[in-house]
Amino acid sequence: MSIRTAIVRRAIDVAALLAEVQDTANGATIAFVGQVRDLNDGRAVTGIEYSAYGEMAERELAAIASECAARFGITQLVIEHRLGRLDLGDTSIAIVLAHPHRASAYDASRFAIEEVKRRLPVWKREGYVDGTSEWVNAGGNVQARPVQEQQR
């Protein structure tokens, strides 16, 4: 069993993460790699500055990983989320996991990224080619539920 999560301020090495989850018990390995893209809501993007409530983000990311492992029977899982200034094409998050069978691997991967989107206290300020920048989703819905409603 190898479950690891980290909030990092350096480049994410996806190949290293793929190597980390290798286990001959598993027939399926999935890597979800989130990257900075060049267009958002019709605006040309130059990069994204990621920030976080660091201590809580580390706790929530670890909780997401352990929930994912328990729910889908995953024994090999690593999630890294990067903070700081990222350029186009840079990897902001990698979720790499392995399972004996593909169906559970796909489901677990999807579960993990959706939970990150819903509740990880991370924010991004997007920079545009016209020199302006804006907080992404600043007027968006509050997505995470209060703790008493969560299945912990």
Place this chain on the structure above:
Amino acid sequence: MTVTALLFASYAEALGSDRVELTLSGSPTVRDVVERLRAMPGGASLPASPLVAVNLTYAGADQRVESGDEVAIIPPVAGG
């Protein structure tokens, strides 16, 4: 009693600070902390019921806060 309110991202910009010490009386709740922040200059841009975490755990508006608590006002998250 005193609690520390933490502000992030757009909320920190609105209030011009990422950390505010608040002195409260009685048996205050998360809602009282939010109302105090919303009454501050720039605080009107905070929603009436934002996402809040007390001591690193998501909390409802009716949760009591204790002296020394760290009450984080969490803008809509945008990770990934």
